Amino acid sequence: xxxxxxxxxxxxxxxxxxxxxxxxxxxxxxxxxxxxxxxxxxxxxxxxxxxxxxxxxxxxxxxxxxxxxxxxxxxxxxxxxxxxxxxxxxxxxxxxxxxxxxxxxxxxxxxxxxxxxxxxxxxxxxxxxxxxxxxxxxxxxxxxxxxxxxxxxxxxxxxxxxxxxxxxxxxxxxxxxxxxxxxxxxxxxxxxxxxxxxxxxxxxxxxxxxxxxxxxxxxxxxxxxxxxxxxxxxxxxxxxxxxxxxxxxxxxxxxxxxxxx
Numbered sequence: 001x002x003x004x005x006x007x008x009x010x011x012x013x014x015x016x017x018x019x020x021x022x023x024x025x026x027x028x029x030x031x032x033x034x035x036x037x038x039x040x041x042x043x044x045x046x047x048x049x050x051x052x053x054x055x056x057x058x059x060x061x062x063x064x065x066x067x068x069x070x071x072x073x074x075x076x077x078x079x080x081x082x083x084x085x086x087x088x089x090x091x092x093x094x095x096x097x098x099x100x101x102x103x104x105x106x107x108x109x110x111x112x113x114x115x116x117x118x119x120x121x122x123x124x125x126x127x128x129x130x131x132x133x134x135x136x137x138x139x140x141x142x143x144x145x146x147x148x149x150x151x152x153x154x155x156x157x158x159x160x161x162x163x164x165x166x167x168x169x170x171x172x173x174x175x176x177x178x179x180x181x182x183x184x185x186x187x188x189x190x191x192x193x194x195x196x197x198x199x200x201x202x203x204x205x206x207x208x209x210x211x212x213x214x215x216x217x218x219x220x221x222x223x224x225x226x227x228x229x230x231x232x233x234x235x236x237x238x239x240x241x242x243x244x245x246x247x248x249x250x251x252x253x254x255x256x257x258x259x260x261x
Contacts (some may be wrong), residue, residue: 002051002150004029005037007071009057009064010091010119014136015082016040016056025143032150048074052149055128058084058091058119065116065125072126077149080122081142083135083238087207090135092119092241120241130155133188133206135238141190158189161209162202165193174201181224183234186212207239214243 006016019026020041036046053075059068072078080086088095094102095118103110122128132141145155158164162184166173174180174196182201184193188209195202208214214235221231235243 001032001034003036003046003049004033004146005048005050005053005071005075006035006040007037007053007055007057007067008039009055009068009085009122010060011057011082011084011089013040013056015085015132015134018136018139018142019054022139022143029143029146050075052077052079052146054079054081055085055122056081058089058121059116059125060091060119061115063114068122068125077129078122078126079130079132079145079149080128081132081137083133083205083207084119085122086131086133087239088119088121088124088241090238090240093236094119095241096244130157132157133190135205138190138192140192159210160189161185162187162189162191162193162196162206165189165191166196169193169197171196174199175220175224179224181221181226181234183217183221186214186217203234203237204243205238207242212243 006019008016016038017040022029033052034046035041036048036050039045053071055068055071055078059065083089084091099115099117100110103113103115107113123131130145132138132145141157145157148155163173165171166184169192171193173182175182175184178199180199180201182196183204184196184202186208187202187204188206190206193202218231221234222228226234
């Protein structure tokens, strides 16, 4: 019977809870695999190696660095789940600040704090086989991925945008129909267009798609009522490092072209 392990690093546990919330499907899964390690669900732990490991959370301490390498060595397939494990999470805002400065403010004894200057995804330290994005991950995508790995096929992980999901689902564009600012054109698919289905603009929790044109997107957000500060905040959330690097790249191209869009 294949073995499954679920590992937590720096995170809120939301993606692990998504797995627990599968309820009936989780019972079926438990009949097909040996859940060897899943501290969120049980104190029973079995040593590796593991056929599949799900990793939630970012790497934020030297101990995390050592442990993610150990998990990789023991796992045939490693799947990073959620924005923290795939992009460093909202805690990656530390990457643009002075860690020593804010630990001195927050902690009475900052010398006790053993932390890294950055919060990084698992892929910054080890080879990751698959990534499930989102904050939290999509339940259906998680189940499909686990089912695929069990039967030996490659998981179906879309590379399109949220706009594509809207079109395929018959959801009207909230920007065109209602003038609502939306990150759908630059955001990775996988959520099933959840926010636009409820007349809310996408806010990018699945991170940037493969080639996002944030340089063209930002003026549209301004047009639809977002201030400069609001635009900064909507990009500086769950996938701040990925969106930041894409924005810097697009700004550089913009400058090289003499300011033309």
